[in-house]
Amino acid sequence: MASDRPASPSVDRTLTVLETLVEAGEGLTLTALARATEIPLATCASIVYTLESRGYARRRVVGRSHFWRATTRLYEIAAPLAGEALPARSR
Numbered sequence: 001m002a003s004d005r006p007a008s009p010s011v012d013r014t015l016t017v018l019e020t021l022v023e024a025g026e027g028l029t030l031t032a033l034a035r036a037t038e039i040p041l042a043t044c045a046s047i048v049y050t051l052e053s054r055g056y057a058r059r060r061v062v063g064r065s066h067f068w069r070a071t072t073r074l075y076e077i078a079a080p081l082a083g084e085a086l087p088a089r090s091r
Contacts, residue, residue: 013039017047018070021057027067 006012016037021028028036034044048068051057055073059066 013037013043014047014051017044018051018056018074021048021051021068021070022074024069027060027069029065029067033068 017033017039020033020037024033024036030041030045030048033048034041037044039047048057052059052068056071057068058071059068061067
């Protein structure tokens with residue numbers, strides 16, 4: 001592609017959120033995540049809730065605050081690429 005713009009802005013934003021959660025390690029509030037990624041809060045919320053429903057993010061509630069962090073789901077889908085077999089995920 002000749003353009004620097006991503007072919008799919010929504011996929012680009014989702015990967016940005018996921019990468020930010022992985023880099024943060026300890027977890028981020030939705031507000032902190034939106035600020036760190038420069039993605040609008042509502043869009044960031046939609047992304048992180050989808051990641052949670054698919055098993056890529058987990059939420060920890062402390063009082064009224066929700067902290068999001070990445071899960072090992074990425075490893076689970078990447079491990080076969082490295083030749084490692086993982087047991088099937090139970091749902």
